[in-house]
Amino acid sequence: MAVMITDTCINCGACIDECPVEAIVDDEDNPTGEEIYYVYADKCVECVGYHDTPACAEACPTEGCIQWGDCGEGMTCSENRGEKGEPVIED
Ligand code: SF4
Numbered sequence: 077m078a079v080m081i082t083d084t085c086i087n088c089g090a091c092i093d094e095c096p097v098e099a100i101v102d103d104e105d106n107p108t109g110e111e112i113y114y115v116y117a118d119k120c121v122e123c124v125g126y127h128d129t130p131a132c133a134e135a136c137p138t139e140g141c142i143q144w145g146d147c148g149e150g151m152t153c154s155e156n157r158g159e160k161g162e163p164v165i166e167d
Pocket residue numbers: 078079094095096097098099100115119120121122123130131132133
């Protein structure tokens with residue numbers, strides 16, 4: 077399905093330009109109204125075909141703000157993905 081940006085996001089903006097499919101929007105465009113960055117799950121391809129690991133998580137300076145979401149039927153999901161709720165990058 078996608079990765080998720082969680083509420084420890086500090087709105088630094090490091091991830092947004094790293095996404096190869098423009099799946100990330102900033103806090104002002106977050107459709108949930110939360111004041112954090114947001115990943116559109118229907119756009120995110122978990123960087124499959126672009127990078128070995130999600131570029132957004134590589135760029136994120138926080139510890140574990142970007143987590144794995146669900147891997148739904150018909151979605152592009154990484155072979156190396158963790159379970160839902162696990163940090164994409166483990167420190
Ligand atoms: S995992 Fe890749 S495709 Fe998904 S939001 Fe992050 S950078 Fe974009």
